[in-house]
Amino acid sequence: MEVKSNNITVERTKRSKIDQVDFDNLSFGSVFADHMLVCDYKNGEWGAPSVVPYQPIELEPSAKIFHYGQSIFEGMKAYKDDQGGVWLFRPEENQKRLNISAKRLAMPELPKEIFMEGLATLLQVDQEWIPQTKGSSLYIRPFMFASGNGFHASPADAYKFIIACAPSGPYFSGKVKVLIEERYSRAANGGVGFAKAGGNYAAQFYPTQLAVQKGYNQVIWTDDNTHEYIEEAGAMNIFVRINDTLITAPTNDRILDGITRKSILDIAADEGIETEVRKITVAEVINAAKDGSLKEMFGAGTAAVVSPISAFGYKEVDYNLPELDQSYAALLKKRITDIQYNRGDDKFGWRYRVL
Amino acid sequence: MEVKSNNITVERTKRSKIDQVDFDNLSFGSVFADHMLVCDYKNGEWGAPSVVPYQPIELEPSAKIFHYGQSIFEGMKAYKDDQGGVWLFRPEENQKRLNISAKRLAMPELPKEIFMEGLATLLQVDQEWIPQTKGSSLYIRPFMFASGNGFHASPADAYKFIIACAPSGPYFSGKVKVLIEERYSRAANGGVGFAKAGGNYAAQFYPTQLAVQKGYNQVIWTDDNTHEYIEEAGAMNIFVRINDTLITAPTNDRILDGITRKSILDIAADEGIETEVRKITVAEVINAAKDGSLKEMFGAGTAAVVSPISAFGYKEVDYNLPELDQSYAALLKKRITDIQYNRGDDKFGWRYRVL
Ligand SMILES: Cc1ncc(COP(=O)(O)O)c(C=O)c1O
Ligand SMILES: Cc1ncc(COP(=O)(O)O)c(C=O)c1O
16 A cells, blocks of 8 residues: 555555557447545545545445435546646536535535545556547546435435546547437426536436437437527537537536536637527527528537537438538637647646646 | 245345334334345346345446436335234335336336335345334335446446335424425426436435525425426425315426325315315415415325425515314325225225235
8 A cells, every 4th residue: 555645545456457458449438447536425524535446336225326316427538648748638627517516416525635636646546547549538537426325315424436537439439410309308497407417317318319219329408498499418518600600508507517618619719710608599500500501510528529410300300511621620629639638739728737 | 045936035134133223213214124125137137136135235436326327216115004914005106107217217117026026025024124113114215226337428238126125203203394496496397307216306405405404394396497386395295275175286297296196186085175286386375375275285205194384485484384173184194094004994995915
């Protein structure tokens, strides 16, 4: 057992699994690095974090995670540059958002040091797991859940915070075709849509399965009241380009305040692209598709990076998007990944060196 | 290891904890019976159920329950009568509802035999755990969650179904004061409010904590769009008596179709009480409170049985309800518990003998 300068203990695995991994053919989030960071909350306080071998978790059957859905998470990536340097992208934003989610789910907030130093220590221990292959990265999953026991429907008295990592390739393989949802919804006004709460994702699976059966990859959610406004997709915020203006919906308590989304808005403005943050109606998008002013749609998120949408369906009609030579999506994706992989200028100060 | 006639294996505990339990002073859902039923789903099918000692569950850190909230549950009770007979109340309704929840959460439906026979076997093994003390019962918690692994936001490929039990006293101690919610909500149109999904409960905790800080026990949820209509409470459906009419909101995709609720409607009709299932506005309830026509409000649910509401708050004003000599709540509670504990006639055929 080592003790790091920041008081985080490290217990290294005796059998690394790294030799079993084909780093040239990584899927998304299905092989896991050798170690994880664990930190327990009980008796009203967080204990000392430690890095331990990635291993099963033991919980009582009455642990509240199984019954009352108190679980939140974050999604980040570690990027390795050509010189072997390791970078994060705006990690403090994830740390802040984790605590925003925690508050809404009546879970304890996690001190910033535990998050930041825990993550840095874990990445140091598992640095060999960060892929250098193009388009790959180490997907990082910080999560917190209710480990305290009891069948009473009230917040738990104990929680576990864990960071686990998975070397990953692209989230989507190939083109993305989406369905604009008319019936189901992911979030309520006054609900938890703005939080990265586990329950938000389970709620999306069934409608998404229905869309997949019809040949789409993702659902685009609309507001639950009228289904007239475009909100976001399962794990991405949505951008629409009409003529030369790039539009995305404002965040609210139903929509996740995506870090990629706000970075894209800044980069686009920096590129001189006209951006609008305003409500987008489905009708407007359909009309623009019909009159040819709809040039592009794309999703933006940590996992999906910038994912161009090739077509969308609405009320049994499919609308194809043109293939552009000089798309905003391609430009913005290049700029953001150049920052992430330390290939370009970091004029916004978003890059964060880990190693 | 015994094998029961229905092919359910039983492994009995070597150390019963029953001697440590004070059956005269039971709280709700905090001590757990010696055994549990476990059944695993993988490779597209359910395995054989077994009764095993109540024991910790081991899961990978990437198990989807921790990340994507795929969890559903039911709440039932086993009642012991004066002769030691053991009864359930409309258990097939819980079995059906579990599968309604499963479908919406993209989880596999559980065959009826596993539910019914598994439960019967478990209750036989743990029959000493069913309290005979007045007002107590064995609270039964069937639940299912995603045990399959992976960080991809999609349904798991493996699930666990468990039934665990907790000998329990009343859910509420004393009078119940509720707050009618104006800002937060528990469910979206087109969402999962009608399912007993874990995430619905976590979403309620923070607003409920705010209400508790103001001196209330529970929140009464209103529709997420206008907050003008009364929907239900955290773990109960809500009834309002205006003059001599008993009113409850219709169920929809935001509201749980409570078994107690529908039983109460039938019993009330049988008692010659006029009932209405229709939308209830907050304004109507406030006006009725002001002009004296609001006679009663109560919650109805398996855990809370029939829980009279003594006062409600709305926009910083508290409205007290009168104390009636002959309340509907008392009458209906007596009739339903007489059926449940085998003290009275079962004209609807709701009682289900287990032992
Ligand atoms: C619902 C939802 N919307 C949007 C996003 C994109 O957010 P970010 O760019 O911070 O990854 C995510 C993924 O994190 C998400 O889960
Ligand atoms: C949200 C909610 N509403 C209502 C109820 C009451 O339903 P039932 O009478 O079937 O227990 C419950 C409890 O089960 C519940 O969780």
